[in-house]
Amino acid sequence: xxxxxxxxxxxxxxxxxxxxxxxxxxxxxxxxxxxxxxxxxxxxxxxxxxxxxxxxxxxxxxxxxxxxxxxxxxxxxxxxxxxxxxxxxxxxxxxxxxxxxxxxxxxxxxxx
Amino acid sequence: xxxxxxxxxxxxxxxxxxxxxxxxxxxxxxxxxxxxxxxxxxxxxxxxxxxxxxxxxxxxxxxxxxxxxxxxxxxxxxxxxxxxxxxxxxxxxxxxxxxxxxxxxxxxxxxxx
Numbered sequence: 183x184x185x186x187x188x189x190x191x192x193x194x195x196x197x198x199x200x201x202x203x204x205x206x207x208x209x210x211x212x213x214x215x216x217x218x219x220x221x222x223x224x225x226x227x228x229x230x231x232x233x234x235x236x237x238x239x240x241x242x243x244x245x246x247x248x249x250x251x252x253x254x255x256x257x258x259x260x261x262x263x264x265x266x267x268x269x270x271x272x273x274x275x276x277x278x279x280x281x282x283x284x285x286x287x288x289x290x291x292x293x294x
Numbered sequence: 295x296x297x298x299x300x301x302x303x304x305x306x307x308x309x310x311x312x313x314x315x316x317x318x319x320x321x322x323x324x325x326x327x328x329x330x331x332x333x334x335x336x337x338x339x340x341x342x343x344x345x346x347x348x349x350x351x352x353x354x355x356x357x358x359x360x361x362x363x364x365x366x367x368x369x370x371x372x373x374x375x376x377x378x379x380x381x382x383x384x385x386x387x388x389x390x391x392x393x394x395x396x397x398x399x400x401x402x403x404x405x406x407x
Contacts, residue, residue, distance in 0.1 A: 213393045224397035232392055280393020281345055285337040
């Protein structure tokens with residue numbers, strides 16, 4: 183069982199570069215989420231998608247865009263990376279109603 | 295708006311001693327409550343969850359938590375910890391509708407031999 187798969191696992195970007203973080207789940211879940219984890223701040227929601235074709239902003243959406251490509255895949259794009267976006271990014275998914283979220287292994291992003 | 299406060303950023307404890315990690319939440323609606331564990335350089339794994347029913351919830355690895363509505367708390371406990379329990383623990387709340395999670399700041403449990 184793959185669960186939630188994120189790529190890449192590590193990435194170093196220069197300020198101003200763009201990149202897309204990929205996420206796929208094989209549990210037939212309706213909802214998918216992107217969080218960022220920073221020391222002492224827990225995880226904060228960037229964007230989420232309640233179902234295929236819909237996306238909504240979370241707590242910290244500035245500087246990010248998302249695409250819900252199909253039911254399985256939810257990508258996060260940084261158009262112009264900034265050092266403040268250095269973080270660990272987690273993708274998660276849950277069935278409708280959100281009784282439990284399953285997390286990927288994370289992408290450690292450094293912007294220099 | 296919902297919020298979660300984990301009252302201790304670090305909890306050092308000796309092996310085989312009991313431990314309690316404290317979590318308080320605020321919400322104007324009914325909530326689902328969760329504890330997740332994160333081992334170094336890994337993703338988050340669900341320890342236990344409270345959705346409804348019995349206020350004492352048992353999870354994996356011998357952990358349990360008690361939902362206290364009057365005190366808006368959901369403290370995590372284990373009667374005897376092991377070295378392998380060293381990790382970061384996150385308390386989280388969801389409205390049970392969108393599935394969006396609001397996390398606490400995290401508590402690092404350091405189990406010493």
